[in-house]
């Protein structure tokens with residue numbers, strides 16, 4: 274058997290998952306979609322501790338499975354008679370707050386007004402929420418001029434620039450409408466008492482451009498020598514629960530229309546919601562709401578040569594399929610549908626709700642179109658949904674953040690009370706009011722985009738990244754990202770407990 278290009282290509286895609294046996298040749302792979310084949314093989318082996326052996330016999334079996342027609346989503350929903358959806362008896366109680374949408378010319382005054390709004394509102398959050406740390410917060414940077422060296426001050430501003438000096442200190446320039454100020458975070462000489470200085474310096478290294486911070490420190494010539502870095506943060510609060518025994522499911526990045534959309538797994542989810550399986554049935558019975566955080570479909574022309582990756586190459590048909598799938602979910606479940614960077618709306622954020630033309634043929638009595646970002650309050654639980662496109666720049670900009678732990682990057686966003694702090698890579702519309710400011714403390718912060726599930730609890734706010742329904746893409750292989758498709762996080766709101774349902778495995 275030859276060990277040619279196709280075998281080598283397959284082997285490189287399966288590094289860490291499977292070792293390709295020498296009895297496999299190019300002829301065994303020819304004519305197969307290598308992306309799909311890789312996804313099937315990966316599914317077959319799962320995430321084992323060490324790579325498994327893929328021999329020719331197994332490959333033939335997997336190719337056979339690929340040829341089986343995907344199970345059709347049943348049009349007639351047949352519910353198991355023992356299914357007792359108690360969520361049906363719970364009266365829906367929801368409030369949607371969409372982000373202010375609109376267009377601007379993107380002129381310099383527009384951006385000035387936009388950034389001033391961001392600064393003013395986050396400064397207010399700092400002032401109201403950090404009363405002790407920020408006591409004595411100065412009105413503006415110009416007010417500093419009245420003081421001389423040695424005076425302790427508290428000052429806030431937007432980060433204009435951050436550099437590491439040749440001596441290793443962190444030098445940050447903050448600004449506001451009245452001026453700029455240099456703030457120095459000294460590199461510690463070894464560990465200080467209780468590691469306090471080291472902790473401050475570690476925090477300083479995580480400062481990013483365009484975020485709003487406050488610092489306490491002493492004036493020293495042209496500098497403020499910082500001793501405290503103050504973020505707006507979220508106050509410590511009790512995790513919100515409900516009286517009713519109900520649950521909220523979170524999902525994202527469905528990517529309908531992609532060849533790698535997990536149709537089989539999504540079919541299981543729909544059947545599970547209809548009580549067709551005994552597996553975690555009690556949880557399915559209590560789901561009253563589903564929040565979908567964008568990338569509903571794969572889209573068209575989102576990146577070069579995308580057409581090669583598409584199973585449905587018509588944007589209207591992609592949405593038609595999306596709404597057909599979600600129409601199978603019982604009507605007593607209310608579904609909140611945000612947009613993302615693959616959806617057919619403007620790319621710049623805040624993104625508006627999906628336009629009517631994409632769902633006009635569907636009866637949407639239980640589906641609600643929401644902007645990105647958008648707040649939905651569900652029986653008193655405030656959920657902030659955001660697709661998460663800014664997570665890329667957060668992961669690049671903040672040491673310690675990574676694609677494998679989306680909850681870490683989401684936590685940095687929450688502390689900064691801004692969904693897209695770094696201006697640049699992630700385009701924003703400079704509206705008069707910055708809808709990306711997290712002005713209300715969410716009980717649950719929900720995102721997607723990274724195609725990787727992750728959860729954390731911080732100060733009483735639940736952080737959820739709900740992953741995807743798309744198998745690993747070629748782009749993700751090249752980038753070394755490993756997605757976690759078809760895992761549904763569910764918040765049991767009466768108990769205050771998070772759990773997940775994995776639709777990849779065998780179901781009964």
Ligand SMILES: [Fe+2]
Nearest residue numbers: 526568615722
């Ligand atoms: Fe996505």
